[in-house]
Amino acid sequence: MDLRTLPDDLAELTVVPSFTSAGYRLRRALYAWDDPAAWSLAGRVVVITGPTSGLGRETASSLAEMGARLVLVGRDAAKLDAVRASLAPPADGAHRSVVADMASLASVRRAAAEILALEPRIDVLIDNAGTMVPAREVTEEGHERTFATMVLGPFVLVSRLLPALDVAPSARIVAVTSGGMYAQALPLDDLEYEHGTYDGTRAYARAKRAQVALVREWATRLRARGITANAMHPGWADTPGLEASLPGFHRLVGQWLRTPAQGADTILWLAASPEARGQTGRLFLDRRARPFDRLPSTRLDRVARAELWDRVVRLTGEPDPMARTRRSGGQA
Numbered sequence: 519m520d521l522r523t524l525p526d527d528l529a530e531l532t533v534v535p536s537f538t539s540a541g542y543r544l545r546r547a548l549y550a551w552d553d554p555a556a557w558s559l560a561g562r563v564v565v566i567t568g569p570t571s572g573l574g575r576e577t578a579s580s581l582a583e584m585g586a587r588l589v590l591v592g593r594d595a596a597k598l599d600a601v602r603a604s605l606a607p608p609a610d611g612a613h614r615s616v617v618a619d620m621a622s623l624a625s626v627r628r629a630a631a632e633i634l635a636l637e638p639r640i641d642v643l644i645d646n647a648g649t650m651v652p653a654r655e656v657t658e659e660g661h662e663r664t665f666a667t668m669v670l671g672p673f674v675l676v677s678r679l680l681p682a683l684d685v686a687p688s689a690r691i692v693a694v695t696s697g698g699m700y701a702q703a704l705p706l707d708d709l710e711y712e713h714g715t716y717d718g719t720r721a722y723a724r725a726k727r728a729q730v731a732l733v734r735e736w737a738t739r740l741r742a743r744g745i746t747a748n749a750m751h752p753g754w755a756d757t758p759g760l761e762a763s764l765p766g767f768h769r770l771v772g773q774w775l776r777t778p779a780q781g782a783d784t785i786l787w788l789a790a791s792p793e794a795r796g797q798t799g800r801l802f803l804d805r806r807a808r809p810f811d812r813l814p815s816t817r818l819d820r821v822a823r824a825e826l827w828d829r830v831v832r833l834t835g836e837p838d839p840m841a842r843t844r845r846s847g848g849q850a
């Protein structure tokens with residue numbers, strides 16, 4: 519037993535203390551964390567989705583303070599411009615914004631092409647955009663909106679940006695997931711919630727579980743190329759998204775919610791810290807790898823994860839990205 523980590527291990531067994539600001543403050547004091555401002559990203563290029571609100575906005579602001587050059591990816595051009603104008607200037611060049619609706623694969627493909635034209639090398643890709651949809655909606659392309667936004671769109675974005683991630687010496691992919699996924703299993707034969715009574719919270723949790731399973735697959739498949747992929751969950755943070763999607767919960771937990779900076783801390787740690795270099799295929803909360811499951815019934819083994827990968831490839835209508843890209847960045 520490691521006595522130093524014992525308070526953290528005990529907190530991890532719980533939900534309420536662990537996910538609230540109390541959990542963050544406990545771990546920050548226990549491990550005497552460095553401030554993110556101590557890490558430099560001067561000269562590095564970071565692509566981030568969902569930078570116009572909440573955790574993404576906080577993360578973008580901190581990354582800019584660290585000197586990174588940002589590509590802000592969001593669905594609203596005016597909001598993107600406002601965020602871009604508020605950021606500290608990068609150590610070199612200029613921050614960019616690229617419009618993409620993550621729920622639209624056509625839009626993500628266009629955005630990816632635009633990003634590749636702007637930045638031939640990407641050091642960090644942060645998949646942060648997320649949404650909870652109260653009633654089942656189908657996009658123009660025929661996909662359930664939650665799954666399209668948090669699984670299909672990000673999968674296409676990573677796939678299409680691989681040539682630029684390959685150019686970086688040790689690129690990092692960071693996916694922002696949710697502890698809500700712990701409560702739900704993923705039905706591989708009903709990824710888009712076509713059966714049963716739709717429940718927005720459940721659809722969200724399932725999509726987040728799929729996102730994490732795919733991160734593990736990316737990590738395995740990209741390991742030899744020097745690209746790492748990790749997921750993190752922020753606990754419960756006071757953001758416009760949380761307040762809008764779960765107003766009752768937001769009122770109930772109220773003052774115990776994390777600040778956006780506390781929620782974003784592990785995103786920044788995974789993106790920029792020397793300690794996170796080389797770590798891959800894991801799920802983090804508060805700078806420490808955590809279990810993928812709290813219930814045995816939610817476990818997706820290697821075979822199930824590979825099946826999920828194949829199903830997602832088919833749903834995107836794209837060739838398998840691992841068959842398409844090579845280290846040179848060219849098309850095979």
Ligand SMILES: NC(=O)c1ccc[n+]([C@@H]2O[C@H](COP(=O)([O-])OP(=O)(O)OC[C@H]3O[C@@H](n4cnc5c(N)ncnc54)[C@H](OP(=O)(O)O)[C@@H]3O)[C@@H](O)[C@H]2O)c1
Nearest residue numbers: 568570571572573619620621646647648696754755757759
């Ligand atoms: N806050 C928490 O306690 C908590 C807990 C667990 C997980 N998370 C996850 O953390 C991430 C950030 O959430 P948040 O709490 O910061 O929420 P937020 O304040 O609602 O921010 C969400 C961001 O995602 C963007 N977005 C949503 N749908 C999009 C789409 N179809 N295309 C492009 N961008 C889209 C939003 O853009 P607009 O500004 O245009 O709406 C916004 O920038 C999400 O993945 C969320 O699931 C948050």
